[in-house]
Amino acid sequence: MYKKTFLILLVALLSINSFAQNLTPSDADSKISFVIKNMGVNVDGSLKGLKGKMSFDPKKLSSSQFDVTVDVNTINTDNKRRDDHLKKDDFFDAEKYPVIGIKTTSIQAKGNNVYYAKAVLTMHGVSKNIQFDFIATPVQGGYQFKAEFSVDRKEYGVGGNSMTMGDNVKVSLDVVGKK
Structure with a gap:
C-alpha cells in the first residue's frame, strides 16, 4: 500500500516538474521602454500595465512561452500633450x-x-513576426528577462509618414516574472 502511494506521489511530482514554471509578469518590478528619434532628438518613453502569462524552464524550452501585453493608455514620454496625441487614432489609436x-x-x-x-508582436491591430535574443536570470521567486529589439513603426501603421519622426523604434524589455 505504501509503495503504491509513494509511487503515485513520485509520478505526480515528476509530472509537475516536467513542465515549465508558470510565472506572472510583475508590472511593479518590470520596465518596458522605447526610444525613437523625433526632429533629430532621441525621445524616450515607457509603458506600464504589464499583464499576461509566462512559463519558463531553461531545461524544457519546448514548454516555455510568453504571452504578455502592456496598456497603450499608460504611455509616458514625460510630456502629457505628446502622450495624449500618441493615444489618438493617427498614432496608437488606444481606444480601438x-x-x-x-x-x-x-x-x-x-x-x-x-x-x-x-x-x-501585435500593435495597432497589426501582427508581425519578430525575433530577438534575451537574457534570463533567476531571481527570488522567478526570473528576470531582459531584451532589446527594433521595430519599424510604419509596418504597424503607427504615426503615418512623418518627415520629422524616425521609423525605427528601439524597444527595451526588463520583465520580472514571479511564481
Whole structure:
C-alpha cells in the first residue's frame, strides 16, 4: 500500500516538474521602454500595465512561452500633450487598440543564460513576426528577462509618414516574472 502511494506521489511530482514554471509578469518590478528619434532628438518613453502569462524552464524550452501585453493608455514620454496625441487614432489609436502584445512561438538556448525567441508582436491591430535574443536570470521567486529589439513603426501603421519622426523604434524589455 505504501509503495503504491509513494509511487503515485513520485509520478505526480515528476509530472509537475516536467513542465515549465508558470510565472506572472510583475508590472511593479518590470520596465518596458522605447526610444525613437523625433526632429533629430532621441525621445524616450515607457509603458506600464504589464499583464499576461509566462512559463519558463531553461531545461524544457519546448514548454516555455510568453504571452504578455502592456496598456497603450499608460504611455509616458514625460510630456502629457505628446502622450495624449500618441493615444489618438493617427498614432496608437488606444481606444480601438488598447494593448500591445508579444506572444512567443519558440524559444531556443544560445548559452550562458542567453536565449533566442521567435514571437508575434501585435500593435495597432497589426501582427508581425519578430525575433530577438534575451537574457534570463533567476531571481527570488522567478526570473528576470531582459531584451532589446527594433521595430519599424510604419509596418504597424503607427504615426503615418512623418518627415520629422524616425521609423525605427528601439524597444527595451526588463520583465520580472514571479511564481
